[in-house]
Amino acid sequence: xxxxxxxxxxxxxxxxxxxxxxxxxxxxxxxxxxxxxxxxxxxxxxxxxxxxxxxxxxxxxxxxxxxxxxxxxxxxxxxxxxxxxxxxxxxxxxxxxxxxxxxxxxxxxxxxx
Numbered sequence: 001x002x003x004x005x006x007x008x009x010x011x012x013x014x015x016x017x018x019x020x021x022x023x024x025x026x027x028x029x030x031x032x033x034x035x036x037x038x039x040x041x042x043x044x045x046x047x048x049x050x051x052x053x054x055x056x057x058x059x060x061x062x063x064x065x066x067x068x069x070x071x072x073x074x075x076x077x078x079x080x081x082x083x084x085x086x087x088x089x090x091x092x093x094x095x096x097x098x099x100x101x102x103x104x105x106x107x108x109x110x111x112x113x
Contacts, residue, residue, distance in 0.1 A: 006044045007052060014040060016080070019056055027057045 007015055021033055030049040037044050063069045 006042060006048055010042060014042070018052075022053045022056055023060070027053045 007018075010018070018033065018037065021036070025033070030046045030053065034044055034046050034049050037049075063073050
C-alpha cells in the first residue's frame with residue numbers, strides 16, 4: 001500500500017496556511033517552507049513541496065481562466081478570512097469575560113462543592 005501524500009495527513013487549517021504561504025512566495029522558497037512545516041511537525045522534502053506547489057499553481061491558473069471561478073474563489077477567500085477574524089474575536093471576548101469573572105482556565109481548578 002503506498003504511503004499517503006503528505007497533504008493527506010495534514011490538518012486542513014495547516015494545509016490552507018501552507019497554500020497561502022506558497023502563493024505569497026510566488027510558488028517558490030520551498031526550503032523555508034519545508035523548515036516551517038518541520039516546525040509544525042510535518043516531515044516533507046523540498047521536492048515533495050515543490051510538486052505540491054506546481055500542482056497548486058496549475059490549479060490556480062485554471063481558476064484564473066474562468067472569471068466566474070475566480071470571483072467565487074475570491075469570495076471564498078474573503079469569507080474564510082472573515083470567519084477566522086470572527087473566531088479570533090470570539091476567543092478574545094471569552095478570555096476577557098473569563099478574566100472579568102475571575103474564572104479558572106479549566107473546570108478541574110474549581111473548588112469542590
